[in-house]
Amino acid sequence: MADRGGLRTGEVAERAGVNVETLRYYERRGLLAQPARSIGGHRTYPPEPITLLAIIKAAQRLGFTLGEVAELMDTGRRRHPTPDLQARARSKPVEIERKVSDLRAIHGRLEEIVAARCDSLTNCTCPACPMPFADLADPDGAAR
16 A cells, blocks of 8 residues: 555565565665655655666666666766666677577586486486586595
């Protein structure tokens, strides 16, 4: 229920699709302004943070870290913003391609593990185990 025209923490979180702890964390990080307090001490928000939370989540889905989002928002709040978003947006595809390459390598390794029928992370009994560092996991330190 709204308190004197403001939204309570749970309402904002629900409408924005985040949990209450995320909302409070974003406040601590300075991504969201500290809300007003009701006479009873409850946080009361105007509706604007809901849109701001949607923007933050959208930027994260584009590959920006929360730290980068905070920096970009800070830049945007300045009287004369810099073209920082353009520069960062240009560099993101390279970073994403690197992550995609890493994920493909992980995918390939997992397929090898499935095909080899590995049965344990630390004591696999399959022949020619493709698990990385299998020898390091052996408590006796003996090579396979």
